Amino acid sequence: MSDDVLIVSGGSPLKGEVRVRGAKNLVSKAMVATVLGESPSTMYDVPRIRDVEIVRGLLELHGVKVTNGALDGELRFDPSNVERAGVDEINVHAGSSRIPILLCGPLLHRLGHAFIPDLGGCHIGPRPIDYHLEALRRFGAVVDKTPEGLHLSAPDGLHGIKYELDYPSVGATEQILLTAVLAEGVTELSNAAVEPEIIDLICILQKMGAIIKVHTNRVIEIQGVPRLGGFSHRPIPDRIEAASWASAALATKGDITVKGARQADMTTYLNVFRSIGGEFEIDDNPVDGGIRFWHPGGDLRPVALETDVHPGFMTDWQQPLVVALTQANGLSVVHETVYEKRFGYTSALNQMGAHIQVFQDCLGGTPCRFGRMGFRHSAVIAGPAKLHATDLVIPDLRAGFSHLIAALAAEGTSRVHGVDLINRGYEDFEAKLANLGATVSR
Ligand SMILES: CC(=O)N[C@H]1[C@@H](OP(=O)(O)OP(=O)(O)OC[C@H]2O[C@@H](n3ccc(=O)[nH]c3=O)[C@H](O)[C@@H]2O)O[C@H](CO)[C@@H](O)[C@@H]1O
Numbered sequence: 001m002s003d004d005v006l007i008v009s010g011g012s013p014l015k016g017e018v019r020v021r022g023a024k025n026l027v028s029k030a031m032v033a034t035v036l037g038e039s040p041s042t043m044y045d046v047p048r049i050r051d052v053e054i055v056r057g058l059l060e061l062h063g064v065k066v067t068n069g070a071l072d073g074e075l076r077f078d079p080s081n082v083e084r085a086g087v088d089e090i091n092v093h094a095g096s097s098r099i100p101i102l103l104c105g106p107l108l109h110r111l112g113h114a115f116i117p118d119l120g121g122c123h124i125g126p127r128p129i130d131y132h133l134e135a136l137r138r139f140g141a142v143v144d145k146t147p148e149g150l151h152l153s154a155p156d157g158l159h160g161i162k163y164e165l166d167y168p169s170v171g172a173t174e175q176i177l178l179t180a181v182l183a184e185g186v187t188e189l190s191n192a193a194v195e196p197e198i199i200d201l202i203c204i205l206q207k208m209g210a211i212i213k214v215h216t217n218r219v220i221e222i223q224g225v226p227r228l229g230g231f232s233h234r235p236i237p238d239r240i241e242a243a244s245w246a247s248a249a250l251a252t253k254g255d256i257t258v259k260g261a262r263q264a265d266m267t268t269y270l271n272v273f274r275s276i277g278g279e280f281e282i283d284d285n286p287v288d289g290g291i292r293f294w295h296p297g298g299d300l301r302p303v304a305l306e307t308d309v310h311p312g313f314m315t316d317w318q319q320p321l322v323v324a325l326t327q328a329n330g331l332s333v334v335h336e337t338v339y340e341k342r343f344g345y346t347s348a349l350n351q352m353g354a355h356i357q358v359f360q361d362c363l364g365g366t367p368c369r370f371g372r373m374g375f376r377h378s379a380v381i382a383g384p385a386k387l388h389a390t391d392l393v394i395p396d397l398r399a400g401f402s403h404l405i406a407a408l409a410a411e412g413t414s415r416v417h418g419v420d421l422i423n424r425g426y427e428d429f430e431a432k433l434a435n436l437g438a439t440v441s442r
């Protein structure tokens with residue numbers, strides 16, 4: 001039997017405590033930012049997840065010396081050898097994650113050229129990088145697309161731009177920040193993404209010596225500076241992981257305290273959690289605080305929501321929450337407006353006894369970019385449904401976690417194939433599950 005299969009005996013509430021550390025979607029970008037510095041950087045509270053290992057390997061190939069610090073979760077980055085790195089085996093990173101694209105600006109500033117292998121990440125839509133490439137070209141980069149990947153150069157250096165994103169893309173905003181900080185002159189970015197992870201990246205860049213103003217109405221202004229130093233930073237906690245455990249508490253009628261979770265980053269999720277009938281209690285002690293999430297008993301209520309950019313309901317919160325909604329009493333509607341193909345995982349939930357129908361229309365609210373384009377991007381969930389055990393194959397990170405929650409909520413024993421994918425974004429999830437009283441084994 002393959003080692004990548006988890007046997008899950010479901011039907012019992014998850015109860016106990018887990019801890020979340022630095023956010024996957026900040027830590028990986030912060031690691032890229034170290035390449036911009038002329039001196040070493042240190043990060044604390046870095047989770048042991050696959051995406052961190054991938055970016056560590058990528059940075060090491062580019063000559064950044066990465067070492068473990070004295071504290072658990074402390075990583076040190078010394079970028080002083082970037083100019084002398086050989087970078088022969090970069091294609092081992094093809095398809096590994098989305099992070100390599102963010103090296104464009106830092107490498108162009110350091111070396112004058114960059115090679116970016118094919119990107120990976122979750123298969124939740126086509127995930128184009130047109131905004132990234134258009135912005136880079138305007139900064140002055142020459143971009144050559146080849147079958148192996150992207151070759152970039154900047155024969156005349158990189159210069160500040162005035163640019164408006166068609167959609168507030170997180171990655172494109174990060175691309176522009178990481179390029180503009182060392183570009184000559186001022187960059188004005190309109191319709192920028194302002195997710196908490198982006199604000200935290202801005203804090204890091206400011207620590208390094210950047211000048212970045214976040215105006216109202218999604219405008220970010222970056223005054224290029226000639227050089228940046230290193231940084232020392234404790235990242236924001238992973239609000240996606242925190243919400244995943246909260247949804248697991250609801251779906252299994254459990255009670256989970258998520259140490260490290262922070263209210264300010266999760267207010268939209270918390271509103272929905274409360275509307276459904278979940279209860280939570282916030283402990284804002286900076287050292288040992290967190291949020292306790294529990295199912296108070298009785299019926300859960302259905303909800304209508306749409307995913308959106310910050311401060312809206314995060315698309316990455318959607319899948320675990322949908323599992324909890326299969327247990328609510330009535331019809332819930334979830335309109336996914338960030339990715340066009342993020343409901344593929346619902347067919348496995350239906351095999352387990354859920355009643356979820358997906359539609360091409362923009363249901364339950366505002367029309368979005370995907371309306372009338374043939375994408376099944378709205379879901380109607382009828383509950384409560386009795387879930388039963390089955391064999392599952394994990395398709396991607398968040399869908400995988402939601403399959404796992406469904407298996408834990410279902411009566412009987414499920415076999416969940418491909419669980420290693422979950423390590424990409426959830427630190428020690430098997431140990432955490434065991435701590436919460438789940439019966440899981442390889
Ligand atoms: C590693 C990381 O941080 N991943 C997160 C990041 O992904 P990522 O940065 O890839 O997501 P984006 O915000 O860029 O994507 C949002 C939307 O913009 C579109 N788009 C994006 C770029 C572009 O050049 N052209 C274009 O059309 C995408 O197809 C998508 O429909 O933000 C997403 C939205 O919060 C999260 O779900 C991901 O977990």
Ligand SMILES: C=C(OP(=O)(O)O)C(=O)O
Pocket residue numbers: 097098120121122316397398425
């Ligand atoms: C979509 C996600 O990640 P990535 O962009 O790394 O695929 C996610 O974290 O849910």
